[in-house]
Amino acid sequence: MQIHKYDTVIVGAGGAGMRAALEASKSSRTAVLTKLYPTRSHTGAAQGGMCAALANVEEDNWEWHTFDTVKGGDYLTDQDAAEIMCKEAIDAVLDLEKMGLPFSRTPEGRIDQRRFGGHTRDHGKAAVRRSCYAADRTGHMILQTLFQNCVKQNVEFYNEFYVLDLLLQEDSLGRKTTSGVVAYELASGDVHVFQAKAVIFATGGFGKVFKTTSNAHTLTGDGMGIAWRRGLPLEDMEFYQFHPTGLAGLGILLTEGARGEGGILRNADGERFMERYAPTIKDLAPRDIVARSMVLEVLEGRGAGPNKDYVYLDLTHLPAEQIEEKLPDITEFARTYLGVEPTTELVPVYPTAHYAMGGIPTNVEAEVLADNDTVVPGLYAAGEVACVSVHGSNRLGTNSLLDINVFGRRAGIAAAKYAQTADYVELPENPAAGVIELIERLRDSDGTERVAQIRAEMQETMDANAGVYRTEETLKQALDDIKALQKRYRNVSIQDKGKRFNTDLLEAVELGFLLDLAEVLVVGAANRKESRGGHAREDYQTRDDVNFMKHTMAYREVDGNGDYSIRLDWKPVVVTRYQPMERKY
């Protein structure tokens, strides 16, 4: 076991992690630990853009953007946080341009902007061109640009180091302070302890609890799972976003920018059905509304295809040059994976599990919270792993790339500042004991269960029972299934007993986190007896502000026997400017 010592340790090297690293490494000795090479991170799969009220192509301002973000989140958004994000959006985009990001340009040479779902002019009057983009590769360009700047700034990376534990010192009153993390080095199988004054979690989401998802195989909720097992709460986990336009049957993302460029959703009859659900902005309604509408079309028999189980994205009326120039990647995805030519044929699409609105609760300085207001000194989180909450119950398209840049930056600044004045907190005795025990148990197990089988069954039940629409009955089924799978997971064994590059072991560990998070999601969803944003209940179809305009806080409570139960609590929503209204588009 090796011990390393840094001021600041960042876990994860996607957009949030690298944006944080660029700040933190300026004034504190910083290491970035990442289970993937940085450029493999899933930020690179984001396509459509990053919204900021630059007003480069039409009138706009950050207050409209804030309003859209709050309304888009179905009034569960913390309005102080949304205001910060939308104000700082403008500099966040300009900073990226100065770092070299090759944005698409207007004829005058400014950053071009296009329409995106839920982003409107003057509080909902019409769609507005707010999304700054680089063709349909904005996430790729952000990831590359941040990595390039990390190279320029000599940021220190530990590639393929999988962080498996967070070290917290607890005083007699149960107050926690950060002392470091424990990582497993994939190449060697060695365990490393990183003592740090400040730790930033930027580990992304957990889309792999679902079968049909736009998420990478590596998005297994590690950061959330680690915090959860260390007794930290998770916020709003029942709010999971389904992106309307996944390639049917595959889940591969087709950007909302396709509709921003004029694409139209049609059912089997060729009808532009979004006109019925969102008469003003139609296909550019927020994702929760579009995804639900698509599912309803299919449930009511208007789905397309041999099994009537998808709808169409129609780009055929757009000029071929516009498609090639503005949407080259998604065009290629449709060609490669479905054999469909988007310039002349309709593209089969269906909602795909896409983004966790919930996560580790933080304040606007990216400091992690141990309850509704107690900060864990030295611990920060940013990006999809965190819940600030700027997305409320439904994130608007492009606001994730914005979130990682604004709050990644804030986390880096706050962590470095903290590290400059704080002292190291003593490491616990045997800091790596928990990780070594976890690894050895999995490697030595002679159990009969297989990782791939349990994972597949978890994903099946989550798709079937905790997807776009949920009921008490389906959620109970999901919970029963997950509990049974967790039990079977204890009997899981792996075939690869080697030390080096043991991805068999890695996948087994990841599955453990996924099962934990699936459970939290389902328990939160069953408890929220209303429909709001990304959480739609068939048995409680309306939003209930009287009883549920509050964040869910889930706690893992361990009893004397080492068994745990989930305790749910609430956290008030921060309301500043906007009183909840009926959400119409």
Next chain:
Amino acid sequence: MTAVIDENPAAAPVQKPARDQTPVTITLRIRRYLPDLVGPNGEPPVPFWQDFEVEADPTERILTALHKVKGEQDGSLTFRRSCAHGICGSDAMRINGRNRLACKTLVKDLDISKPITVEPIKGLQVEKDLVVDMDPFFQSFKDVMPFLVTSGNEPTRERLQSPEDRERFDDTTKCILCACCTTSCPVFWTDGQYFGPAAIVNAHRFIFDSRDEAAEQRLEILNEKEGVWRCRTTFNCTDACPRGIEVTKAIQEVKRALIFRRV
């Protein structure tokens, strides 16, 4: 509910006939190397070929077939992967003798009447099965100053760049650093010191960016012994690029810039 007539009525959508999805049995012939597999008398591990039979839909990705092997037959089979749709660059491998991403290669596009060979990409040290040591590759990338260099005070707003100037380097911004190009290059195979196509592509991305001011320095780096002149224009890199970048053309443009000292 009545349908609202929209201004863009579609011609009744033509439903494509369902594609033939009859599963086929394929054989994956995989080059294995298990570094922990030391012989009974301490003999070092040796690479070997191993065949796996998998049921697959014709439109399935080779990556999915590899997952089936790992999940159902042999958990020790090791490969990198992440996004599974050609964006992250993790799963470059040599499939039927050609560098490709396993997630962008479909069963139907290969001859399945014989075993499909799957090997690690060439020219980088094999760590385990299909996993190679990527550090030398990323080092070459870092050596060409792959970042925007500017001088003077930063403008308060964005730097202006015309759509034409932006277009000038568009092709090379698509690079996902998968190493398909570099590890398909015969020069790189024989001389691992050669920067390789991917590094040159990333230098090109900045040399031809109108906002950048370090083209001269990058050109000097690429003018060195292990630089751009090692390229023998075999076009393997262009053929291998899963992003469709015209890699050889980019290298030629860098050579031309060196000859004429003008970008």
